[in-house]
Amino acid sequence: MTKLPQTQGVLNFIQKYLYNSTNYNFEDGSTQAINVPYPDSGVYENYILHYPDATSTELLDINIDQLYSEVMVLTDPKIERAYEYILEERDPGTSSTNILVTVGVDDIAAFDGSASSYMHQLQQKYNFRSIVVSIGPNPNYLEVLAESPDWYFTATDSNGKWVAEQISRIICHL
Incomplete structure (x- = not known):
């Protein structure tokens, strides 16, 4: 199955930049992360980690590769499905x-309020506090999901590292 270019952009940002800050410490558990894809997060349930499981960026990279290999092209992708999954399945x-940290390209769910x-x-x-990253040069409307305008970013190939550093600074100064 051919993967959508937008999906590849999300994957690239997460693997190249998001988790690679020296400010994070996955090994001792002080930093915990999971990858939750949308749409239909429940389809991927066997691949989604629990919070203390990711003890290194390497494990997160392996996990996102597993999730990406299972991604299906569905006609109705909505970020809300990932949020719902976290709410109901991951304490x-x-x-x-x-x-x-929501990394996405789809702004449909931002309009309907779900x-x-x-x-x-x-x-x-x-x-939960919310940081949002839109992937690609075209603006979209995911900003409404961010806690504040300062917590909304647009990432491209040229500024991905800078965006990830800003996210790291926000997280580490809370």
Whole structure:
């Protein structure tokens, strides 16, 4: 199956830049992350890690490769499905700081309010805070899902590393 170019852009940003900050410490558990694809996150359930499972960027890279190999091209992709999956299937534990970094290209869910509704539920139940990254040079409307305008980024091939560094600074200064 041919993968959509947008999906490859998301994968490239995450693997090349997002997890590769020296500010993160996966080995001792002080930094925890999971990859949750959309659409239909439940389809990938056997491949989605639990929060303490990712003890290195290498494991996260292997995991995202597994998820990417299973990605299906569906006609109705919505970010809300990933948020719903996290809400219903992945408890982040007792961490005092939970950050949801959404990396996407699809802005449809931002308009109908569903993703915002699930984000609000994640904030209420687990105290999640939201950083959003849109992939590609064309603007879209995922900004409404970010906690603030300062927590919304557009990443391209030329600024991906800078965007990831900004995200790392935000997370490490909370």
